[in-house]
Amino acid sequence: MDVFSFPALAGLVFATASLLLLLRSRKSRIPRIGPKPGFLGNTTKSYFFQHSQEMIEEGYAKRFLYKDGLYSLWTTDMDRVVVSHKFMKDFMPLPRSTVRLTASRRHAGPYTGLDIAEESSLQFEVCAGQLSQSIGTLARPVLDEISYCMNEKLRTVNKTGDSYALAVFPLMIELVTSGVARVFVGPELCPKVTSDLQAHYRIFHPLVAPFLESYRSIKSRFSLARQLLTPLIEERRLSNDGKYQDMMQWLIDSAKGKDAETDRLVRRMLFLNMAAIHTTAEVSAIVLMELCHRPECIVMIREEIREATNNGRDISLASLKKLKKTDSFIRESHRLDPLGFMTFNRHLAAPVKLSNGTLLPGNTYISMAHYPAQRDPEYYPDPLTFDALRFYNLRQKEGQAERHQFTAVGPDVFNWGVGKFACPGRFWASANIKLILVELLLKYDLGFPQGETKPERVVAGEKLRTSFTQRIVFKPMARG
């Protein structure tokens, strides 16, 4: 009874209020770039959406002034603390339950179903485990799928002279999809729902969503996915005789408790499609455009592929590993042209004390601005020059052969996120991009249509968008 007495209650309220004020004042001591958060939140019409690049570059330039590289930024979907890479080590000992994914917030989770990723780490475990261990087995069948898909595609396109002109990004979506996932839900839909919703303030999302074409479409695709996948899941559960080696089977095998419910498996599969397809397709499209921009590199990489794969006949983990110049080219392209400005987009479920003494309160959203760091001469000599063999040459040094690969993560490499929280699908993504290059470079000459060149990428909030319409000309080569 005592604990509910008035003085005790007043004391408790006072203590809680003081603690909250203390936490707030500590957080508010973090400097800010750009406007303060407004009451309603933010949309794609915001200052940030148009000026993200300059704001992030300003934050990076001031990193020595700003509390060792900490600043607040009001982004399209939330207010965040941008944390310099030197603090990444402070997060490494923390569990995933403290440093959480942000799918519900950043990818409109309740409307896209992507919040499933925050329920458990199943998607992480399956990608880091079974998928990464199966690259050798998957490589040949996936290349065959890519090849089939490309041939079918060309049958539907009019030839101009002896070549075909195709929009590269949609083509990459088709090739990646055909190879990886036997997809049931178009990967383009989740980002579409998110961006349609981001045009409105968050509090209006429940009202706006039912009227969005993209949301109605995703809902009907969800039910289609359920209809298609449910019998498959039931059947696989009954006959678990090891004959299937794919994501669906790995999810079924690894899921425990609630994760094993059919509906959750379907949603997890959709999250994986989203995480895998759009990203890999976009990076592949950027790499292909970079190659068209540098025809001398096409010759060099084609030569390497011919040699390493015995002209496409030996497709294995070992032959893919030999593609060191190709790997270096992909990594250099991704260093200068990443998919966005920030990575390690996480939500802190509990307070985290950084090594400089700053306390980030629980419920803080954080990010790491890797874009400016990857163009910093401190880490990359002559950083703005595209050096196709930058990483290949580094690997030639004594004891460095296994380092500097496209899939590397490390104290100053953040393309894939950070340390133990980094993308678990990166080994597959790297193999997939190389398989696409094997198919295209061994069979076609590539280039931009006459008079066209590599398009500029467009800043869209925290993302850098690639052209959806830029075409590449494919000219079939005589097979040698």
Ligand code: HEM
């Ligand atoms: C070039 C293509 C790709 C890029 C650039 C990329 C990038 C990333 C990044 C930066 C993260 C970390 C996000 C964060 O910490 O906030 C991430 C997470 C993730 N990626 Fe990838 N990714 C790619 C391809 C793939 C593929 C092919 C798969 C699966 C087959 C995949 C599965 C995942 C999953 C499951 C997560 C969430 C990890 C978790 O649960 O913590 N990704 N990806």
